[in-house]
Amino acid sequence: MRVAIASGKGGTGKTTVATNLAWVAAQAEKSVVYLDCDVEEPNGQIFLKPIADWRKPVTVAVPRVDPGVCDLCGLCGEICQFSAIVCVGKKVLVFPELCHSCGGCDLVCPLSAIAEVPRGIATLMAGHKGSLRYIQGLLNIGEAMSPPVIRAVKEEAPEAELVIVDAPPGTACPVVEAVRGCDHVLLVTEPTPFGLHDLELALETVQSLEIPCEVVINRAGLNGSATEDFCRQKGIEIVAEFPDSRRVAEAYSRGELASEKDPEIHDLFRSLLTHLEDST
């Protein structure tokens, strides 16, 4: 089973839910893989503290133009939807950081003046904490193209009883890439007006991908029943509520797993795990 932990708003507790769920499942002797797909800020490692086994670069293909062959026809610039390659005056400019690696410029070039060359944009790291496998991607500083890195992280995942995908925040391409192919999505929200607003957007995104999803409320009890009302109205089940607890916050601030420190929290994650197992 592959479960993505997502949210519209950032800071609602995706990583808290994902890391604790992974750890509780591993303790229940499941084979568990944790994929940190928040590749701009992969912080699952702060809580899981994996021992690194290997690292390797992620590259994307970008065009390189041979000026000796190019006759400046400009077709490459016309096909590119991202202005990553443009023909200006007497040369062709390439902006590698805008390139989405579609290969269109190479395809349309009548003189085959374009070669695709690899460009490193991120580093993958794999490690383990006991039987738990941990894999993360980390974008290089200044890079913006996270979907290929998220794809690379997911491709590294070995078979397991439970694969947990810690998704990036938001509702744009990186989130779509992270949750695509998952069997189930848990949308983590906080019961605040911002949390609810972004939950609505995230729900729309996940539903358009036709993946079954449920809601987890973190720091429950903050803001009346607006989130519950919304979920009821949309027919979305709230499958776990984690209390607004000082002990959880303290564990978090020390980089510790709340489920290791607090038996009540452990039990809540155990119930969530049982629910996920029963629903598939």
Added chain:
Amino acid sequence: MRIAISATESSLDAPMDERFGRCPCFVITDSEGAVQDMVENIHAERGSGAGIQAARLLIERDVSVVLTGRCGPNASETLAAAGIGIVTGYSGTVRQAVERYAAGGEPPANDNPAPATRSFARGGGRGMGRGSGMGGAKTPRN
């Protein structure tokens, strides 16, 4: 010489738009400040590469110099590749910018935090930041 000024409207008396790539239009004047052309910036709302495409619009219009507030690195590189000069740090109206440029080319001293840079200097920040949380993006960027 044709001078392009990033503007909020197609008029000499319109306030400048201090952004190069995402300004709604360019006013093109001669070195005396007479309007020669108005160019709508059809790329202002582009998800990515707006500055590069805006630069191409001006290259097609045979512009020699651009007066603007700020210009990103990709747009600067595109303009420079075509031999177009860029002077950043301008604000006020289109007319004021042309007059000041004609009087010596220096942008006015003002409260604009962007340092004035002449010709082919690279300025500004990069696009495509982290899109998180608030607001429904109409066209998610892949």
